[in-house]
Structure formats: C-alpha cells, structure tokens
Amino acid sequence: MADQTLPTNAWPANGVPADLIAPGRKRLGFALMTVATLGLLAVIALQILYKTEVTTLGFDTWRPVIYAYVLWGVALGAGQVLTRGEDGQRALFLLPALLFTIAMVVFPTLFGFYIALTDWNLSSFSGRKFNGLDNFWQMLADPYYRNALFNMVLYVLAVLVEYAIAFGLALLLNAQIRARKFFRVVFLLPLMLSPVAVSWMIGKSLMEYRFGPAATLARTLGWENPAFFSDPIIARISIMVLDAWTFIPFMMIMLLAGLQAMSREVLEAARVDGATAWQTFWQVTFPLMLPVSVTAVILRIIFKLKLADIIITVTSGGPGGATDSVSSFIYREYRDRSNVGYGTMLAMAYLVIIVVFVTWLLKFANRFVRNVN
C-alpha cells in the first residue's frame, strides 16, 4: 500500500525493510489476514442465512457483524506490518480512517440507493417492496420538492450578501482600531451558538409577533404588521437573516486572516501612487483577496446546502412549504409520513445534484481565479 519517499537504507530503523522479512513471518501475516477475512465473511453469511430463516443459528441483531468488521480491520493492520514491515507500519497511519469512512459512508450510501428504489413506509405493515423507478417519477411530479430545490437556489444566492457583510466586518477588524480582540471575540460569538437555540432566541422570541423586541422595533419604524414568518417572501428572508447571523463570522474570520496575510508594501505603494481608499480597495485589496474569498464562499455554500435546523425549528417549512430547504422537507417526509423509500429517493437525487453543482463550482472558481490574476 505504501512506498518510501525517503531511501530506506539510510535509516537504521526498527521496522524491517520489505525484502528482509523472514518468509515465516510473511506466511504468518498472510495466514492472519486470510483467517480474518474468512471469519468476517462467515459471520456475514451466517447472519444472512439466519435473517432469511434458513438456519436457526445466528444473532438477534446485526451488531456482531460490526465487531467482526473491527476485528477484521485489526487483523488487516497486523497482517500489513507482518508481511510488509515498515511499509505496513506506514499503511497503519491511513488504515483506521479509511476503514472507518468506507464502512460509514460507502456502505450506507449504496444501501440508500437501494432503499430509494423501494416502496417502504415504516408505519405500514406491508414492509419493504421493490418498486423500481416509481419514486423517481413521483419526485419529478412533486411540486413541494421542486419548491424546496428552488428555495435552495435562493438560500445559496444569499451567501453573496453574507459575503459582502463579512468582508466589510473583516475590513473593520483589520483597520487600526483599539480593543481589536474584544470585537473579534464578540463578532465570533454567534458562530458558537447552537442553531436550535438561536432559532428560539431570535426566530421565536425576538421576532415574536406580539411582544418580541424586533417586532416592536419594526412597528416603531412604521411596519404596521410585522409578521416575520407568515408571508412566503418575508419568511424566506427571515430564515436567511437567521442563518446569516450565525454564519457570517465564519467567512469573516477567513477573510480577516487573508487581509492580515496581505503584504503592507503593496498597499503602501498604492497610497504613494495617490490612489484613494476606494480605488485601493477595488484595484489592490479585492483582487489580492480573491483566492481567500473563493475558498470562504465555496465552504460557506457547502455548509448552506445542509441548511435544515433553523427551518425545522422555526417554521417547520411553513407557511405552506414556502421556506422549506431540501433537508427540512425530507426530514418532515420521514417524521410526519414515515416514508423512508420516497424520502431516500429525494435525498439521493439531492446528493447527485449537489455533487454535480459543487464539481462545477470548483472548476468554475479555479478558472475564475486564474483569469483574474
């Protein structure tokens, strides 16, 4: 699995180079790995037979399969060291994370694609039934899902506004000010708070219709009916504001780091040449900050695509599904209707859309940064 970046013979290391491993040790290693693999397969086979009621011997739950997988992983690691010496020791660095991620992502995702093709409602007694692409056709005709996807476009576009504010705040923090540390901590604070708590603190109490301070303020400013969550468009904006409040610090910190890493000489040179502050920003600071900006915006978009907590807790999608994000919509599809098969199809379709979109975004951003610089 690994080969050397540095010449092995230069080190009198404890690990043995591959060609010096005794044949007996090598055989032991291979035997260990073979036994472990056979053992794992045997446990899985036994459990499948038990669950399909072919045999009576087996375990109540599938949990022993997990233990078998962990044991197999340990044996695999030991086998690597035994058969390949130092190379095996290097492989050990990577193996735990790799085995963990494969078990936790690849298998459930494949399983998810299978569930997506079934008619499976947890609350009905009929159990799981394979129904091919039915869920897919149903999804194409589902206006609520389309609406949720459209909302995601709006929510992602809101990132640009967040970016502008975050950039402004980063510039403020980078200016020559006193108590910089105090302001930095204060500006960072919203990011620490749990979105669910924020939902209550802001969404449900500050913006409360009758006596929330935000509603009171809106009334004094002349908005007679400050209902933040009953009109579809205003409700969407309120959700965006809530989410922005929590996540602006994230982009702000990255942009601030970018500003602080910028060389002072360039700015000095611009000033000596007689550029105004406005010109300096657009001609010097902004182009130089572009790579950091792109990283910050892309990371933020990736987080935005997961948006769910705030919507679930503040509006639960309302009014009439107007504020739903894809995640919150699927959440309710499961919570209210126990519709596992259809919900999974929606999630898988969303995954495909996201992967295509993010791949395109990364390509586009790369080209964009290269063209400008």
Add this chain to the structure above:
Amino acid sequence: MSVQTTDYTASEIRSPASFVANRVFIYGALAFWAFICLFPIYWTITTSFKTAVDVTQGHLIPFVDFQPDWKGWRSLGLSPDSIFQTSTVREEFLKRFMNSVITSVGASSLAIVIGSLAAYGLTRYRYHFAWFKNEDISFFFLSQLILPPVVLALPFLVLYREVGLLDTRIGLILLYTLMVLPIVIWIMRDQFNSIPVELEEAALVDGLSIWGAFFRIVMPIALPGMVAAFILAMVLCWNEYFFAALLTSTDAKTIPVMVASQTGSQGINWWSMAALATAAIAPLAVIGIALERYLIMGMTAGAVK
C-alpha cells in the same frame, strides 16, 4: 493576529477632519455590529429572569425596567432556592447535558485520533491503493464534507435499527466522528505540512521507529493544531441537531433536541425557555471566549497560503 501599533499614515494626518469622520464611522460600525451580535444573547439571558408581565411589556433593563426573579431557573431546578431540592426537570436537563458532553467529546477525540494519523500519513508518505494515489485518498476524505446529513440519515436510521445502535450514544458518536473527520484531516494536514521533515529524519537516524518519531517528535509540535481541530469539532458536534433528532428518542437525546422539543410545544413559558437556551449556549460561549485563538487557528487552516 499581531497587535498593531497605531501608526497613522501621512494622508490621515494631513486632513484631521476626514480622519475624525473616518474614526467615527469605523467605531460606529463596530459598535453597531457588536450590538447585533450581543443583543440576542443579552435578551435571552435577561428573559430567563423575567415574569410574564415583564415579557409582554417588553422590559429590557434589569433593576431599572423590571425586578429580576429566578423564575426561569427555578423551572429548570437550577435556581439558588431549588438547587438542593429534587427536580425532575433538572434531572432531565442534566441527563441531556451529559449526553451532549459525552457524544461531542467522544466524537471529537475519535476524529482527532484517526484523522491526525491519516493526515500525517498523507503528508509524509506516498500511498497507492489499487488506482488510488495520495491526492485521490485526500479528495475522498475531504469530499465527505459535501455529503449532506440528509443523505445518510435515512439509511442510518434503518441500519442502526438492525444493529441495535438506534438511540445510543455510541451510534451518535460514530456519526459525529464521520461528520467532523474531513475538517480534522483538513486542519491537521495543514499542520503537518508546516513541520519540517528534517526533524523526523533526524529522529529516525537516532533509532526511533516511524511511529516513535510520530509520537515523540511530531505530536508535541502539532499539539496546538490538534487542540484547534478538537475545539472546532466540539463546537460542531455540540450544536448538531439533525442526526440527533432523527436517531435518538429517550436515552441518547442531546441538548439541542431537548431545546427544539420545548420550542415546538404550544404556550411556551418564555422564562423557562430562555433559561434552557442560556444553559444550552453557555458552555460553548465560554469555550469560544476562552479559546478563541485556537478556533481562529482551526478555521483559517489552509485558507491562507
């Protein structure tokens, strides 16, 4: 984050009027945003001390507008007069709190261990695993960041039921580890890249094994990065709601789920809700203020060359 001395440039000194205007604008904007950040927190904390009348009349300043009362905290069983009495709400709250602590600390620790090892391997050695090279393996790990929780949630719901991990802390820890692993690998890769390889080469010449060199030479140097990654992971796990809401019911419920279930109910008591929200955000607010340096270090890893 260097502290800068206030060295005003020539143009600023030339026109004192615009300099003053500039200062006023900067501090005004800073104060405005500080207000935006702090007011919701202030509002929540003060509301936990209000009675119904104070809430409906919109009183804001304690002792001036209204007389603070331990009302919200008493309903949680955490006020001075009720702290020594038995309280089912307090027991419930403490149980949820411990669940949150155990899951977030457990998941962050696990992620730090396997994530640091993987990041170290990927920065120091070249792997090829079938047709996968280092870049592909790194991409595989980092691409998990894109995966929305909703994709994994329903398959996990079904699988966890089969393996008996539904509504257990272990189940949540495994999922949270998966969630923060890409971030940990991202931060630690950046850390290990900044440590010169010569240090390890010297250690190997002195007779340490590659794992010995990792534990005795590299780890101590990379410790600040590990702390940064750990804290960032803690924050994400503590605040996670989606998986916890779907996969836990009675035993393993965490604080965010408890908060959310309270907001959902009709006719919420503002004071007790406010007390609950305050208690839920307090640990992280304290961590955020005390360890801000590490948080910033974690968030900016790899962003700036």
